[in-house]
Amino acid sequence: MTKKLWFQTGVGILLALLIVKFFLEIKGIFSPILIIAKAIFVPLLLGGVLFYITEPLQRLLEKRKVPRWGSILTVLLCVGAVVWIFISIIGPPVINEVNKLVKSAPYIAKEITIQTEYVLQHREDFPPQLNEMIDKAINSIQTIAVVFGKLVVQFFQSVFQTAFTLILVPFFFIFLLKDHEKFAPFIYNFFTGKRREWIKKTLHDIDTVLRTYIQGQLLISLLLAIIMFIGYILIGLDYALLLVIFAFFMNVIPFIGPWIAFTPALIIAFLQDPTMVIWVCVVTLVAQQTDSNFITPNIMGKTLDIHPLTVITVILAAGNIAGFLGILLSIPVYAVGKVVVKNIYERRKEIKLAATKNV
DSSP states (O other), X not given: OTTSHHHHHHHHHHHHHHHHHHHHHTGGGGHHHHHHHHHHHHHHHHHHHHHHHHHHHHHHHHHTTOOHHHXXXXXXXXXXXXXXXXXXXXXHHHHHHHHHHHHHHHHHXXXXXXXXXXXXXXXXXXXXXXXXXXXXHHHHHHHHHHHHHHHHHHHHHHHHHHGGGGGGHHHHHHHHHHHHHHHHXXXXXXXXXXXXXXXXXXXXXXXXXXXXXXXXXXXXXXHHHHHHHHHHHHHTOTTHHHHHHHHHHHTTSTTHHHHHHHHHHHHHHHHHOTTHHHHHHXXXXXXXXXXXXXXXXXXXXXXXXXXXXXXXXXXXHHHHHHHHHHHHHHHHHHHHHHHHHHHHHHHHHHHHHHHHXXX
16 A cells, blocks of 8 residues: 555655654754845845846857857846846836826826716616626726735735845846856766756756747747837827836736736726727737737747646746735746656656566
């Protein structure tokens, strides 16, 4: 019986629960370690994202016989140039739109209040089915507003709490550019034989998944933002640049992000001109169809192979557990976990097949 898979799985779960229980009882001992880990987590995360974005350029340079120090210097200069272009070219229009939005904020709030009161005052004239839809919409909006408000507060709290650590980002970034090949060997060289090969393969698969997700998702977000910006400019939507920048960051979140980005655009369009809502819906539909049929299949392919329902479930669960940061990290963490589990399963199959042959 002890050799049965269900028995071994049950024992593994019980041991994991016991380890978690004992860890929670003595977690005070690890408080200094957790504080240090939290302090370096965000800079390490941002440095890792920058590394995966710029790694193709470094690889290309080194294939052309550019030394490591030269590739690092070139990458840093390119990153600095991109930041300078963004600040000098995109910065002034963004500041103008922000100032315009701040001045218009009282008018926007007043218009939303007037429209809401009008709908509530004339509900008796609407059909029962429409009233039911309004009730559901109000409840949904309230729930979304509360959740989104919490996420926004948590996001800005995280930004302010970690702002003083952002000076560490360049150091992590440069370290990764310089020594990224040494990380995997440092781990798998502790092992020998087939176990060493398995760990080497697993680390390679994890690196592939993270590279594909980060590079692919950011490229998808950029292409979607460009499509939406062109569409918003053509239809004459106010605050187009601000809405597109917001959409770029939200589109990093698969499936749910585009709908979050769509909401403020819909509100601005309705307040500008109710007929503008139709055009915003058309632009969003064109962008989403282009993404789902052409952009995502060609960029991401089948590398992650995660069902949309799984993505939504993981994102919602991570949002409730860890807030905005959990939403951002949920899919890559899930993808890494899936790779590890898949490799463990394949390794068990190899061991079982070898044992069967020996018998």
